[in-house]
Amino acid sequence: MASTIMDVAEAQKTQTIPPGVRRFLADTLYVLGPVVVCLVIWQLIAKLSGLPKVIFPSLGDIFGALWTMVVEGTLYSDVKATLGRLMYSVIVGSVVGTIIGALMGSFRSWERALVGPINFLLAVPGTALFPLTMIWFGLSEAAILSILMYEVALTVTVNTWTGVKSVDLSLIRAGRAFGARGPMLFLRVLLPAALPSIITGYRLGLSRAWRILIIAEMLVSASAGLGYRLYWARELFQTDVVYAGLLVVGITGLVLERVILRTLERYTVQRWGTVRELD
Amino acid sequence: MGELRVDRISKNYVVNRGFNSSTGLQVFRDISFVLEEGEFVSLIGQSGCGKTTVLNIIAGLDRPNSGAIYVDGKRVTEPGLDRGVVFQEFALFPWLTVAANIGFGLKSAGVPKPERMRRVAHYVELVGLSRFIDYYPNRLSGGMRQRVGLGRAFAIEPAVLLMDEPLGALDSQTRETMQIALAEIWMRTRKTVLFVTHDIREAVYLSDRVLVLSGRPSEVVLDLAIELPRPRDRHSPEFQELELTLERKIGQNRMQ
Numbered sequence: 001m002a003s004t005i006m007d008v009a010e011a012q013k014t015q016t017i018p019p020g021v022r023r024f025l026a027d028t029l030y031v032l033g034p035v036v037v038c039l040v041i042w043q044l045i046a047k048l049s050g051l052p053k054v055i056f057p058s059l060g061d062i063f064g065a066l067w068t069m070v071v072e073g074t075l076y077s078d079v080k081a082t083l084g085r086l087m088y089s090v091i092v093g094s095v096v097g098t099i100i101g102a103l104m105g106s107f108r109s110w111e112r113a114l115v116g117p118i119n120f121l122l123a124v125p126g127t128a129l130f131p132l133t134m135i136w137f138g139l140s141e142a143a144i145l146s147i148l149m150y151e152v153a154l155t156v157t158v159n160t161w162t163g164v165k166s167v168d169l170s171l172i173r174a175g176r177a178f179g180a181r182g183p184m185l186f187l188r189v190l191l192p193a194a195l196p197s198i199i200t201g202y203r204l205g206l207s208r209a210w211r212i213l214i215i216a217e218m219l220v221s222a223s224a225g226l227g228y229r230l231y232w233a234r235e236l237f238q239t240d241v242v243y244a245g246l247l248v249v250g251i252t253g254l255v256l257e258r259v260i261l262r263t264l265e266r267y268t269v270q271r272w273g274t275v276r277e278l279d
Numbered sequence: 280m281g282e283l284r285v286d287r288i289s290k291n292y293v294v295n296r297g298f299n300s301s302t303g304l305q306v307f308r309d310i311s312f313v314l315e316e317g318e319f320v321s322l323i324g325q326s327g328c329g330k331t332t333v334l335n336i337i338a339g340l341d342r343p344n345s346g347a348i349y350v351d352g353k354r355v356t357e358p359g360l361d362r363g364v365v366f367q368e369f370a371l372f373p374w375l376t377v378a379a380n381i382g383f384g385l386k387s388a389g390v391p392k393p394e395r396m397r398r399v400a401h402y403v404e405l406v407g408l409s410r411f412i413d414y415y416p417n418r419l420s421g422g423m424r425q426r427v428g429l430g431r432a433f434a435i436e437p438a439v440l441l442m443d444e445p446l447g448a449l450d451s452q453t454r455e456t457m458q459i460a461l462a463e464i465w466m467r468t469r470k471t472v473l474f475v476t477h478d479i480r481e482a483v484y485l486s487d488r489v490l491v492l493s494g495r496p497s498e499v500v501l502d503l504a505i506e507l508p509r510p511r512d513r514h515s516p517e518f519q520e521l522e523l524t525l526e527r528k529i530g531q532n533r534m535q
Contacts, residue, residue, distance in 0.1 A: 171370055
């Protein structure tokens with residue numbers, strides 16, 4: 001069935017280049033093309049506009065700064081510190097959020113008790129809690145991590161809760177009819193059925209935590225971290241390091257999103273066909 | 280094993296009519312019937328007559344306001360693996376393969392894995408999906424999905440199979456193919472089946488007996504034995520006569 005459709009599609013392509021190679025070349029071109037164009041424009045502005053180096057450094061300066069960071073080892077220690085904080089709080093926050101969300105989606109009493117507080121907390125941006133956590137924990141790791149965990153847990157809670165609540169009733173009935181009840185009904189039917197929504201929660205939680213984390217590292221100056229590096233580069237007027245740092249922040253965020261979360265999604269939700277990838 | 284006894288079940292709904300005012304709506308009253316072991320019985324009637332509710336009550340997914348259900352003499356009030364349900368909307372688990380969907384009830388029953396796999400393979404073969412055992416439901420056509428639904432219900436080897444318009448969501452051609460497939464599967468297993476449908480032809484083609492549910496509140500207005508040899512010919516005069524009898528009975532009650 002599916003294979004016959006592909007056969008027809010392949011037969012229609014009479015080009016000499018194999019379709020797999022063609023697709024790969026096209027993909028590469030679409031990804032790299034805009035990047036190269038941006039870099040060229042950047043370099044032209046840096047060289048021709050006459051803007052001072054401290055505002056608009058050339059690509060050579062930026063990549064030079066990046067190379068220095070690599071050689072001195074600060075790049076490694078910064079990325080490691082930032083990712084360590086991120087992973088720790090995303091994991092703790094996700095576990096807490098999944099449990100609370102699951103309880104809210106499964107039991108009316110939990111839902112009724114928590115819906116008010118959750119709605120209030122949703123109206124308070126996580127970053128607004130910084131003064132409070134600084135009073136509680138001082139300028140410490142705990143001040144950063146507590147806010148990240150809070151933000152992730154809240155996001156994951158809401159997504160898990162709505163996900164579990166909106167599971168198709170016919171699936172629940174089928175699960176019950178075929179002998180699943182109580183915790184088993186939850187594990188074998190509600191949880192997998194709600195997984196698309198729960199994974200969306202993890203993705204959202206991670207990207208929110210990522211944003212907050214960079215700010216947090218600027219406010220609560222720890223000893224290492226990408227936000228910390230950006231902040232101190234500005235203090236020292238090292239504009240090239242600021243740009244290099246931003247580049248690293250962007251690339252790290254991209255890798256997190258595309259590699260880790262897309263892979264998770266591909267192996268679960270997409271294979272079941274509950275979420276569709278655009279052609 | 281496989282006798283189903285429905286004993287004087289009634290169902291009412293409370294309809295809210297705005298503030299502090301509600302009226303009761305009686306869907307059906309004192310419905311009783313018995314399915315003997317190995318019998319294929321259809322329950323037909325117009326939409327809204329409560330036939331699906333009767334099936335849900337027997338499945339334990341809904342509760343009657345009065346009356347009781349007995350499977351092999353034992354009263355049942357909750358869902359259980361002594362009854363296998365086939366749903367109109369298939370209700371397959373999209374995160375499980377064909378094999379795991381069919382094995383779902385066996386897993387609930389705690390059947391150990393080697394035995395489970397053996398039985399799953401048998402029932403996958405019975406419903407004609409051997410080539411698709413590792414597929415996820417989203418890659419199957421409507422007819423194949425309902426074959427999975429049938430396999431899931433047959434695999435637990437229940438005393439009674441309950442089918443709620445199982446072919447109702449299929450196009451007319453697939454539907455006819457599936458009627459033939461279902462008749463064959465039933466001939467091979469000889470299970471007790473309660474089959475809810477609104478399609479008279481389908482009921483006559485498949486059943487040993489047809490119960491007509493009609494009126495408001497509904498009751499069983501006709502209990503018609505279909506004694507045609509199988510496999511049945513839809514175009515034979517006897518077949519068409521039975522169709523006409525049922526059509527008249529349903530139509531007659533519509534007038535009242």
